[in-house]
Amino acid sequence: MSAEIGYGAQPDVIAALLAAAGGRAVVLSYDEDRSFAAVSLSRFGSVGSSRLDWSGVEVLQSSPVFDGGELRGLLGGLARPDELAVVFWGNLAVPSLALEVGLVATHADMILECCSACWVYLVDSGILIEFQDGEGFTAGRVPR
Incomplete structure (x- = not known):
């Protein structure tokens, strides 16, 4: 099965998050997912199958903590609440979302419960935040 065919096949994983975001x-x-990935995730090398290679990248913050409070604090220091964010999941079967940073912060706990790995791309700031369950987060500038 190609990635395009499997993409978004498990929308139920984010159903509660979508309901909480109220439209x-x-x-x-x-295609939208791949376009945003091309200017963010795809500009990094990888370590293993799902972690980004942060060597040679301007890392802004990192923490071993993996919870909603940490994500809210991180977002508050890196972006405006009205900035566009794209949330990618560690599984292409779960469709990516575009929403304002303020909504990501409000629903941070729900976002982190959806998958064991996710990435939040802050579109205007050019910053990517990586979360790996059990390993915490890393935030840095997307390489050009």
């Missing part, structure tokens, strides 16, 4: 989150199509 203010947009589920991205496969």
